[in-house]
Amino acid sequence: PFGQVPALQDGDLYLWESRAICKYVSRKNKPELLKQGDLKESTMVDVWMEVEANQYTSAMDPILFECLIRPMLGGTTDQKAVEGNLEKLKKVLEVYEARLTKCKYLAGDFISLADLNHVSVTLCLFATPHASALDAYPHVKAWWAGLMARPSVQKVAALMKPSA
């Protein structure tokens, strides 16, 4: 009803909002990605899913828009917006670096939807001139490399092909 994408249809069920769709997929097919049934672990998944949305992607969105979408719309990249949000992103990556020094994945030592929800925007970052933003954060880079090795993530990368 908001006229946006994505939307998902499964039989007579219609859903929208990407993160709700992602949760539905996990609940239906692989609930361990949400650690359903374990109060503490499912809570850590919830926390880091919120972090992806409110901290990581909120800093990334303007960078991706300015670098990838603006040119398609015939406009010029607003470098000031990019720089400002890169600074925000770095502060976020400092927190991620500390977290991933302690844990293999974001919610704990298990992969979860919290990690996967970072894939699409991070693949897009690598299509901008600013992929090097991750270089100062070795544990973040290792976490990303681990995600990139997964067949599911390779499938997304193949679909997304950086060129417009």
Place this chain on the structure above:
Amino acid sequence: MAPMTLYGATLSWNVTRCVAALEEAGAEYEIVPINFGTGEHKSPEHLARNPFGQVPALQDGDLYLFESRAICKYACRKNKPELLKVGDLKESAMVDVWLEVEANQYTSALNPILFECLIRPILGGTTDQKVVEENLEKLKKVLEVYEARLTKCKYLAGDFISLADLNHVSVTLCLFATPHASVFDAYPHVKAWWAGLMARPSVQKVAALMKPSA
């Protein structure tokens, strides 16, 4: 069992978002304010609870959480999972959808309005009316969708109250503390839904805590 501790000032609608959930879930909790004026949010003690140095944060025994919507879900999962319709694939999916809608559509339009009207003056600045007007227009488009939804269903996720409804409480109470509460007037089903929420003891508790004055 020791009560949970919610850290943050009740001036923050992110903190009071959690209060609505904690109250409705029947959780035992206490609120400990964090003083931004003295930089307490950047203290090592608080950073251990919330590495982003923000509020709210929640402590329950040896579990530390942050991000208001994750805290709200925890309160429900622990004390009243029916607010999330845990175990029902379709209904929990609808709760998830409308939880996202609250964050991405409703509150994203409300936040700038609340900041300009309620926070800017506290910081000694002037309300940017242009920002308020633009976001009121965005909010109206969102309320049109809500009106259609609430014409079909008693609550947002279906004919049952859920965390999706409750997550709207703190920001909507704040809207009523601005000059722009009348934006709801054109949407009778939204007004009725809000009146229903306001009648709940949990919501009255949040309203009493928030007292519109700074």
